Amino acid sequence: MVGGGPGAFIGDVHRMASRLDGQIELVCGSFSSSPEKSKITGRELFLPEDRVYDTFQEMIEKEKELPEGERMDCVSIVTPNHLHFLPAKLALENGFHVICDKPLTRTLEEAEELERLVEETGLILALTHTYTGYPMVKQARDMVKNGDIGTVRKVYVEYPQGWMTEKIEETDSKQASWRIDPSKSGIAGAMGDIGTHAENLAEYITGQRISELCADLDTVVEGRVLDDDGSVLLRMDGGATGVLTASQVAAGEENSLSIRVYGTKAGLEWHQMEPNSLYVKWLDKPMEVYRTGVGDLYDSATAHTRVPAGHPEGYLEAFGNLYRNFAKCIQARLQGEEPDEQYQDFPTVSDGVRGMKFLYKVVESGKSTQKWTSFDD
Amino acid sequence: MVGGGPGAFIGDVHRMASRLDGQIELVCGSFSSSPEKSKITGRELFLPEDRVYDTFQEMIEKEKELPEGERMDCVSIVTPNHLHFLPAKLALENGFHVICDKPLTRTLEEAEELERLVEETGLILALTHTYTGYPMVKQARDMVKNGDIGTVRKVYVEYPQGWMTEKIEETDSKQASWRIDPSKSGIAGAMGDIGTHAENLAEYITGQRISELCADLDTVVEGRVLDDDGSVLLRMDGGATGVLTASQVAAGEENSLSIRVYGTKAGLEWHQMEPNSLYVKWLDKPMEVYRTGVGDLYDSATAHTRVPAGHPEGYLEAFGNLYRNFAKCIQARLQGEEPDEQYQDFPTVSDGVRGMKFLYKVVESGKSTQKWTSFDD
Amino acid sequence: MVGGGPGAFIGDVHRMASRLDGQIELVCGSFSSSPEKSKITGRELFLPEDRVYDTFQEMIEKEKELPEGERMDCVSIVTPNHLHFLPAKLALENGFHVICDKPLTRTLEEAEELERLVEETGLILALTHTYTGYPMVKQARDMVKNGDIGTVRKVYVEYPQGWMTEKIEETDSKQASWRIDPSKSGIAGAMGDIGTHAENLAEYITGQRISELCADLDTVVEGRVLDDDGSVLLRMDGGATGVLTASQVAAGEENSLSIRVYGTKAGLEWHQMEPNSLYVKWLDKPMEVYRTGVGDLYDSATAHTRVPAGHPEGYLEAFGNLYRNFAKCIQARLQGEEPDEQYQDFPTVSDGVRGMKFLYKVVESGKSTQKWTSFDD
Amino acid sequence: MVGGGPGAFIGDVHRMASRLDGQIELVCGSFSSSPEKSKITGRELFLPEDRVYDTFQEMIEKEKELPEGERMDCVSIVTPNHLHFLPAKLALENGFHVICDKPLTRTLEEAEELERLVEETGLILALTHTYTGYPMVKQARDMVKNGDIGTVRKVYVEYPQGWMTEKIEETDSKQASWRIDPSKSGIAGAMGDIGTHAENLAEYITGQRISELCADLDTVVEGRVLDDDGSVLLRMDGGATGVLTASQVAAGEENSLSIRVYGTKAGLEWHQMEPNSLYVKWLDKPMEVYRTGVGDLYDSATAHTRVPAGHPEGYLEAFGNLYRNFAKCIQARLQGEEPDEQYQDFPTVSDGVRGMKFLYKVVESGKSTQKWTSFDD
Structure with a gap:
């Protein structure tokens, strides 16, 4: 380490x-x-x-x-x-x-x-884009992939935090001080720290990739150099549109990443802070609440669950899923075997490159007077 | 009538x-x-x-x-x-x-x-912008006005519905058919029907007015003329920024208007579908849940409440508040009196003009390649 | 009046x-x-x-x-x-x-x-047992009646309020003063005021009647004569067992009547303070959330709904359903017609007699050292 | 192991x-x-x-x-x-x-x-009474201990599960088969498996001990020998009364342990399935939601928290807290030191004896026609 x-x-x-x-x-x-x-x-x-x-x-x-x-x-x-x-x-x-x-x-x-x-x-x-390690995120991804909710049209992903509402970098927060420093963080602040999680989650679940975006980046707290807040309109390559927001000045918010995805047949809703529920809103029948470990879920959800239904699994378990899969792939490699398909499900260097590109494009768009910035130029 | x-x-x-x-x-x-x-x-x-x-x-x-x-x-x-x-x-x-x-x-x-x-x-x-008639919306407005949450920096307002996900105008929906017809609805679809509610609510609670906007309007269902979905980046005249979304193709959503407002001291969250709770998220103490009829609320909240705490008041009660206030003002007028301050609290013709201007600006921005459209030009 | x-x-x-x-x-x-x-x-x-x-x-x-x-x-x-x-x-x-x-x-x-x-x-x-006037209570009753959840085995009904936690009868509460006075209230306090609602709701939804009960009645606040709190074990004539609790000293509770009913196939859960949701928990598939006005509900639910889905109906609407039905039955009577079946759905004098009997039996059991008191002796 | x-x-x-x-x-x-x-x-x-x-x-x-x-x-x-x-x-x-x-x-x-x-x-x-390992359970216990909610008067603790609704012991469930067998489980079924958790949690948080109880034990599914369901009226040695329920035939329930405790100043509510929230309902001010890692919590809560607010900790983390504390006490012992006070906070052999006594008394009461069975005889 x-x-x-x-x-x-x-x-x-x-x-x-x-x-x-x-x-x-x-x-x-x-x-x-x-x-x-x-x-x-x-x-x-x-x-x-x-x-x-x-x-x-x-x-x-x-x-x-x-x-x-x-x-x-x-x-x-x-x-x-x-x-x-x-x-x-x-x-x-x-x-x-x-x-x-x-x-x-x-x-x-x-x-x-x-x-x-x-x-x-x-x-x-x-x-370690942790949030894709949750069982209900896997379930959501596979419901989309299998057409359960029809063609995806809309995605709203948001990531509000409140811990930088005040100028805590002036107190002793080690966390805050390097994150607001471009020489350590890079070209983006909140977008780099949490916006990339939102981007990764949205592309992971929808199976669509951002093709154009329109960003409003903001440095809310005076004296900061990097963004501590931003909103981004999205157009995805599969035809969906959406909104991504990330803020570290949303006073009182803990770590409230959430996503909603609407298809032609149903909508999905997931909240990181209550990660074991996935809300499936059907067009003309009662909403269903899929739960970690309950009923007939996709294999991917089951393969990333450790304990029986109703015993909540949290952030460390999701994080652990990345490590477990990474380890299992190395073990298979050592033994000259092909790792189980479920173990191959973790973010890789390509996600990393894509995340960096997202940051560059968001910053570019943030400075532009043009509405849309193409992702792939 | x-x-x-x-x-x-x-x-x-x-x-x-x-x-x-x-x-x-x-x-x-x-x-x-x-x-x-x-x-x-x-x-x-x-x-x-x-x-x-x-x-x-x-x-x-x-x-x-x-x-x-x-x-x-x-x-x-x-x-x-x-x-x-x-x-x-x-x-x-x-x-x-x-x-x-x-x-x-x-x-x-x-x-x-x-x-x-x-x-x-x-x-x-x-x-009849009904939604400002709810007691907890009054409470939110007055908390902002009195500085309880500090200076407002962010507002997220959203209004997803799902009833136009499919082409119901081809079945017998009287509601749908006139709403998608520009000769009856005007220049906007979803933005006119529900987006104006969102705009009105956001300005009502924050006490700030939209000064610039950047809209992405969309006609998701083929064959429609007017927008059935849209997202708008906002800049407010008091310095806040935000996002407004309105969609009638958010499959499975009922009538899920909600708003979050973040100030320098706290954040507020309110959901129309559970209107008797107002979530107040403080920077460094536990979240509070203000409830209709509970504890020490602003007079405006109390004046628009009919039954004791825990007896839920809903949409018709909020709507009734507008009618009650309107009636009380007419009665006062008839008696040559000044109506009680609380009774004067309802949307007027100015809100109506502002709503129409919002629609014009959203449509203008939707067609523009420029990022920002000024509200007041 | x-x-x-x-x-x-x-x-x-x-x-x-x-x-x-x-x-x-x-x-x-x-x-x-x-x-x-x-x-x-x-x-x-x-x-x-x-x-x-x-x-x-x-x-x-x-x-x-x-x-x-x-x-x-x-x-x-x-x-x-x-x-x-x-x-x-x-x-x-x-x-x-x-x-x-x-x-x-x-x-x-x-x-x-x-x-x-x-x-x-x-x-x-x-x-006016108001709470049976809610659409989702009708839905629950008909789901039970039609066997959707199988044979009912368990019922938990609870009614906690907190407004009598302190000795408010010594201040100026008109409500409190007569309710604690046996000459005005009768033989029971909290059980009479709210326990009978719970009893009525439980029998209404399950279609089973209490056959035996075991009550622990309590006068928590010193100086009171009548119960301000009680818990009752239930045995129902259809074989179910259960628990009924009613308390007016549950500090901080508003009016939190709720009920859970478990059958051989599923469980139902309903909360008066969020009355438009009915949670249906299936044995081996995702929980469904039935909502007022959404999807394919029983006629009884639809007949007691006024506004489209997502426009919350509350206590006054449930109360209004009783009045509406009562009025429609009188109108039919005046016109020599049989009222619509849905209009005949309101509590009558028999429910009133049963409620009184419940109070007598609860008080009798409360004083008894025997575990079970038969309801029908 | x-x-x-x-x-x-x-x-x-x-x-x-x-x-x-x-x-x-x-x-x-x-x-x-x-x-x-x-x-x-x-x-x-x-x-x-x-x-x-x-x-x-x-x-x-x-x-x-x-x-x-x-x-x-x-x-x-x-x-x-x-x-x-x-x-x-x-x-x-x-x-x-x-x-x-x-x-x-x-x-x-x-x-x-x-x-x-x-x-x-x-x-x-x-x-390993796991559930007392949760940070918000520690917080609740210390709020009671420090008088924050006044004198405790009521406790409702419930533990519904649904996994034994059907006769799964006839299929291949290893879990079910030994649990229903008195030679392996002991004198109680559901009460032993989950009722003791409820008893332990209630006594842990309230700081009061059951002094008398009145139990209705039930074997709902035909052919079983031990209880699969039960309800118990409680009297506590500090003057509180309450109800404890445990059921494994509550169709559709996962593992829904929850507790509510009412004092003279406020009520507390905690749900195992959303363990990071503790609802504190005050007599005359808004309800507060205490959250793991947020604000000024008791040391005990903080000492059992691993990750920042909004990163949910679950069942394994609570379980891990018991192991961590146990290990730290052994380490201190090995080094001849007194372990930190927080590390000494785990259930011991005395809790085990008390749990067994609870089972004996519940079974005794279940068979009795007398209402109350003394715990300490």
Whole structure:
């Protein structure tokens, strides 16, 4: 693991998620730019001292020298955005699979370079767009894919958070401070942090891709450089239209990602904060509430469920599904087998490149006086 | 009453709403363009035959001749959009107050003419934007006005319906057929029918007015002339930004108007389909759920509540609030008194003009390749 | 109308409910034991002075002398419990139909006497157990009746309110003061006020009748004489078992009547505070949410719905359904016709007698050390 | 680990929960009464073959011989009820801490014997009443303890499930078959499986203990020996009264444990299926919704939360909290330290004995014709 030292939030999330199914064992790490802090984290994690490294370069070099079966199989990257690219690149170049937090990199060029590296090496790069790991998101995707709701016409996806309503970067929030800094975050703020999740979710469920967009990006809190809020009109390549909103100044909102998709036969509604329900609104019969573990769901939903109905599964379970699938694919690779189809269902380097492109296009549109910006130019 | 004969939906709604508080009595009507049908409706309403008229012109003429105290005090207009203007004009010209369904007219010019007439005559014209009649909408408006949620930065208002998902105008839906016909509806479809409600609600609660907009209007179902779906980016004159969506092809949705408003201190959320709850999301304390009739609400909320907490009030009660207020203002006028401040709280001809302007601007923007269209040009 | 003078809550509710559908006109009243107050209310209701009476005796006597077509057709009784019996009796004896608030009387004997009178006179007595007037309650009843959920095995009905948590009878609450007074309320407090609603609802929906019960009645707030809280184990004559709870000291609850009924095939759940949803939980397929006005409902639900789906109907509409049906039955009677089957669906004197018996049995069981008390002994 | 071989559900749950925080490592096991099956599970768990044992006796004996630091520190027992006692006893007698599924044993005598053993040995025995592991349950308990809702007067706790509505024990449900068998389950069915959870939760939150009860136990599905449904009137030693229901024939219910507690100042409501919300209903101000991770919660809630607000934590996280606390207490013990107060918050052998006593008393009351059965006789 690269990153995830003291004070980091997402590193712990990755560790808990990776442990859940017992398919991945954390064996080494470079947890902080400070060797001291890295060591502290290593001890807390019961790691042997000689596998807690000062730098990710050292980690990759030393691990590579260890005998097969003993050395790490993959690298998990949980650093701020600007520190994704170098360790990912080095890991791939040295034969290690990678699982990386989103957005993939700080610039589109870096993302594309990683995509080339993945192609060349044949290694696996998983991107932790967590929200597609939920069983009811899988169910929604497959209901669309199988035509259960007819042709998709509309998609509304929204991601309001409230934690940056006030200028918390002036207090001691480690989270806030790097996220508002373009040299660390990249060209986008809220759109990069949460907008890409919304984009990924909308394309995942609808099976359609954004073809044109019209963005209104906003820096609501004075003194910030990057957007902390934005709304985007969407046109999708399958004919649907929609709206994507992402805001980190929606006072009082926790982490309220939700999506509604309307087809010619029915509408779907899903809320991340109550992730085990999927509302299916039919044209002329009662709404149905699909629930994790209840009734006759698609295999994809079932394959990503751990406990019986009514025992709520949450964010870490969804996150764990990405790690489990990533691990199972590596295991299959090690054994020369084709992994189960369900295990192949996780975001990859292509999603990462697409997310970066989305950010570039949103920022371009945000500055334009023209209504529509083509996604693919 | 003008309109509201057999097969009409909104006429009955107006009648029920007007009866609720016993402040208005239906004394005469011209319920249909067919005198036969008008008579049938008159009989069902226990009206004397001589006060069921063949035309609204006849009604206004004859009623005017009746002695004061016996003749009608006001005219309620519940016809399709294109038939609002003439009866409203005639009523005002002959000294009758008017309460009219929305949108006010078919064209902006007509709306402006009515506005001039209201100014000249000093008569009252109420417009039935029902949704501002709910107690929790009043509460929201006053919380914003009093700064309880700080300065408003964001507003999301949405109005999805699903009843026009299929081409029901080809079956026998009286409702659908006139609404999709520009000669009856005007220049907008869904935006006119429900988008104006959303616009009115957003401006009512935020106290800010739309200053610029960017619209994507869509005719989803083939063969239709007018929009059945649209999304609009908003910029408000108080600095807020937002999104307004209105769709009648959102499969499976009933009448799901809802609004979220975020200020610097808190966010508000209200859903028309569960109208007695107002969610107040504070920055750093638990969300509160304000409820009709519970605790210490603003006078405006209390003044529009009839029954104790937990006895749900619905659409007809909200509608009834408009009629009650309208009636109370007429009564005060008759008695030479100033009506209670709470009774003066209903949409007027100005809201009607503004609604029409909104439609013109949305349609203009929908056709434009420029991102932003100024509201006030 | 008898009762409903200044300060009363339920009188106004009856009046609004009766007006809603324009089938009943209030023509006279004796609104208060104080003739002065009665006159004030009469004026507020725009009644002619000569039809505002000092006593209900005077009202019934004088109205009877008026010519048919002019005199009142029925009497609405909205007084506290102990003042139901005499006006109801006198009305029936003089040929007037009666609609009366619940519980029917103060004692079982009185209730039975009214039942005899109704039988003898053939007149109609409607009892305003409002909650069976909701469309989704009708739907639930008919789903049970038609076997949609299989044989009913369990029923949980609960009615928590919080308004008597503190000793509000010591402040100025007119509502509270008579309700805690046995000379006015009868032998039961909370059970009489709201427990009978729960009993009526449970028997109405399940189609089963309580055959045995085991009650724990409680006077939680010191100084009260009657119960303000109680829980009752139920055994029904169709084999179901269940629990009924009623409390007026459930701090913070508004008026949260709800019921769940489980059959061999599915469970039903309905909440009075969100009355337009009926949750149908199937054994092995997704839960369905039946909604007022949506899809293919039973005729009974449709016949008690006024506005299209998504326009919420509330308490007054449910109450209005009782008045509408009562009025339609009287109209049919006047015209020598059989009323429509749907109009015959309202609580009658038999429900009133049953409610009184329930109270007696609950109180008897509450005092008993034996577990089960038979309902029919 | 004892139990948790192929086909078992709860074994996997224990393993996932124990892994989540990286404080416990599964080092050995006897997963099935069939050595073959035990080996299969061992391999799936990447355990060395020599630490997968044929019997729990063998496991305890062999592990004990291993050097400290290498041998297991504790035993996790996840077998059906009748197989809890012997391994727990043997583990305690040989110096191992124990974490055991509920109910603690098959008979009260066995439970009491374990209690004595715990006292004698000073070892830790944790009981997995999972539901007290949720942050919002901790918050509720501390709000009661600190008087935030005043003196508790009422408690309603209910636990409806629907999975035994049909006679699934006749199909191949391994879960159902042992649960309905008194020789494996003990004297109670649904009450043992889920009723004890409800009892534990109610006493945990209210801080009051059941002093008297009146039970109606029912075997709804023909052919069963043990109860599959029951309702219990409660009297608590702090003066509160209440109702506890548990049913496994509530068709369509998943795992819908919920509790409401009413004090003199406010009411609390919590639902296991949406565990991150705690509804606090105040007497005369708006209801508040406390949420995991939001605002100023009690330390106990915060100490059992892993991820930021709006990232839902579920059943496995609550379960993990028990394992984490259990592990932290063992670690402290190993280091001769006093564990953090928050870590000491998990159900112990005393809760287990109390649960068994509850079952005995419920069954006794169920057979009695007397209304009340004293808990402490």
